[in-house]
Amino acid sequence: MLNVNKNCTACGACVQICPQKCIQLEKDSLGFEYPSINAEQCINCGLCEKSCHLNYPNMRNTKSQRAYAAIHTSTDVCLKSTSGGAFGAIAEHVLQNHGVVYGCGYSEELKAVHMRVDRIENLIALQGSKYVQSEIGDTYFLAKQDLLEQKTVLFSGTPCQIAGLKAFLGKEYSNLLTVDLVCHGVPPYALFKKYLAWFEKKHSMSVKNYDFRAKANAGWGSSGMASGVNKNGLSKKRKIFYHNEYYYHYFLTGEISRDSCYVCKYANLDRPGDFSLGDLWGAEGFDLPFSIQNGCSLLLANNEKANKLLSVLSLVCTEISIDQASKNNAQLISPIAKSKSRDEILRSLANDDPLKIDRDFRKKYFLHRLKGKIKHLVPNKLRHVILRYKYKNNHG
Numbered sequence: 001m002l003n004v005n006k007n008c009t010a011c012g013a014c015v016q017i018c019p020q021k022c023i024q025l026e027k028d029s030l031g032f033e034y035p036s037i038n039a040e041q042c043i044n045c046g047l048c049e050k051s052c053h054l055n056y057p058n059m060r061n062t063k064s065q066r067a068y069a070a071i072h073t074s075t076d077v078c079l080k081s082t083s084g085g086a087f088g089a090i091a092e093h094v095l096q097n098h099g100v101v102y103g104c105g106y107s108e109e110l111k112a113v114h115m116r117v118d119r120i121e122n123l124i125a126l127q128g129s130k131y132v133q134s135e136i137g138d139t140y141f142l143a144k145q146d147l148l149e150q151k152t153v154l155f156s157g158t159p160c161q162i163a164g165l166k167a168f169l170g171k172e173y174s175n176l177l178t179v180d181l182v183c184h185g186v187p188p189y190a191l192f193k194k195y196l197a198w199f200e201k202k203h204s205m206s207v208k209n210y211d212f213r214a215k216a217n218a219g220w221g222s223s224g225m226a227s228g229v230n231k232n233g234l235s236k237k238r239k240i241f242y243h244n245e246y247y248y249h250y251f252l253t254g255e256i257s258r259d260s261c262y263v264c265k266y267a268n269l270d271r272p273g274d275f276s277l278g279d280l281w282g283a284e285g286f287d288l289p290f291s292i293q294n295g296c297s298l299l300l301a302n303n304e305k306a307n308k309l310l311s312v313l314s315l316v317c318t319e320i321s322i323d324q325a326s327k328n329n330a331q332l333i334s335p336i337a338k339s340k341s342r343d344e345i346l347r348s349l350a351n352d353d354p355l356k357i358d359r360d361f362r363k364k365y366f367l368h369r370l371k372g373k374i375k376h377l378v379p380n381k382l383r384h385v386i387l388r389y390k391y392k393n394n395h396g
């Protein structure tokens with residue numbers, strides 16, 4: 001029988017594989033989903049247990065793992081992407097060769113959901129980070145159908161979602177390519193939904209897109225843009241700053257993540273994906289032959305397959321050492337620590353009135369918010385010079 005405990009990542013593999021359809025993901029009091037089995041319908045086939053990635057050791061990366069600083073050759077793609085647009089380059093290649101791409105987009109109600117894209121003009125839906133747990137739905141099942149039809153499939157997501165897909169498939173497919181993200185944790189959709197409803201009321205707008213990392217706001221960093229319409233149906237945009245929004249703040253500090261994120265099996269260099277992508281924080285300190293003004297990806301090519309593919313992608317890459325790659329990216333070394341106040345903060349975000357949550361947040365983080373405000377008064381170019389100085393001796 002499937003052992004469901006707090007390490008469950010809600011990958012949904014067990015739900016999708018059950019021949020009796022007797023497993024469902026159900027929300028706990030904080031909004032985190034866990035599988036629930038209808039024992040009466042279960043025929044003890046054991047498939048759910050077999051498809052749970054928690055029951056397998058991590059993939060060990062071979063000596064071929066290499067790290068790169070990378071940016072997409074197109075400024076436009078860089079601007080639409082979170083980091084340097086490495087995902088866009090890999091996805092474009094697959095779509096140009098008649099493959100299909102799976103990744104996380106927003107539904108109409110701004111729920112993060114995994115979806116299938118088979119046309120390059122629809123790729124935009126998957127670009128950009130949605131900082132909330134993505135619902136995998138039936139995408140493992142759909143991806144398997146595509147694989148069996150001999151299509152090239154690119155599947156992207158958090159490492160636990162990629163490990164979940166692999167456990168669901170149960171065997172290697174040469175036509176499968178996978179991208180996992182450097183990941184420090186995911187909050188449940190319920191908290192984002194509650195925050196969003198309050199944000200809409202506060203700013204008298206209906207939000208159609210919440211871009212956590214819009215570079216049009218303050219360049220490459222943790223600021224974004226909410227866009228939508230006002231009460232009269234006219235378009236309205238609102239800048240988002242991590243230091244000013246309680247949801248964004250607690251996402252970044254890792255205080256509203258799933259329990260599984262604090263013991264994450266994948267917060268290290270043994271990656272489930274062919275590629276691993278993140279932000280190359282501290283990129284200012286490298287002597288790179290390209291500008292990082294519009295962002296920079298940290299790209300790990302974890303095996304021969306990924307390394308071979310690099311030369312045909314629309315990417316400009318410079319190899320860096322694995323040590324340099326992990327220096328400013330803690331989740332390549334260990335999971336994020338669970339703070340003492342995490343449970344209390346979670347309970348408050350789930351149960352309290354958002355007005356109170358916001359008031360408490362503003363009071364508690366007054367200095368932090370002030371620091372964030374001052375930081376954003378510094379023009380981007382000057383900020384890069386300061387960071388270059390800061391990181392100059394960091395990558396030796």
Ligand SMILES: Cc1cc2nc3c(=O)[nH]c(=O)nc-3n(C[C@H](O)[C@H](O)[C@H](O)COP(=O)(O)OP(=O)(O)OC[C@H]3O[C@@H](n4cnc5c(N)ncnc54)[C@H](O)[C@@H]3O)c2cc1C
Pocket residue numbers: 080081082083084085086087088102103104105112126127128129130131132133134156157158179181182183184185186277278279280297298329331
């Ligand atoms: C929850 C979360 C936590 C992260 N934590 C870190 C971190 O601590 N350090 C770090 O360096 N990078 C982190 N990242 C990765 C980073 O934000 C970028 O996603 C990554 O660098 C890829 O950027 P890109 O420019 O190549 O392309 P983009 O176009 O920005 O990449 C989009 C990719 O992200 C996937 N994606 C978006 N939202 C989700 C989601 N909710 N769940 C699953 N997949 C999603 C899409 O499927 C697509 O593959 C995190 C991403 C997420 C979603």
Ligand code: SF4
Pocket residue numbers: 001002017018019020021022023037041042043044045046047048049
């Ligand atoms: S043992 Fe088989 S039938 Fe029972 S819940 Fe698991 S997958 Fe479904």
Ligand code: SF4
Pocket residue numbers: 002003004007008009010011012013014015035051052053054164
């Ligand atoms: S297969 Fe995924 S959803 Fe099911 S128990 Fe394992 S981790 Fe949880």
Ligand code: SF4
Pocket residue numbers: 009158159160161183184185186258260261262264265266267
């Ligand atoms: S931190 Fe680990 S367990 Fe949590 S979402 Fe990311 S990969 Fe999954």
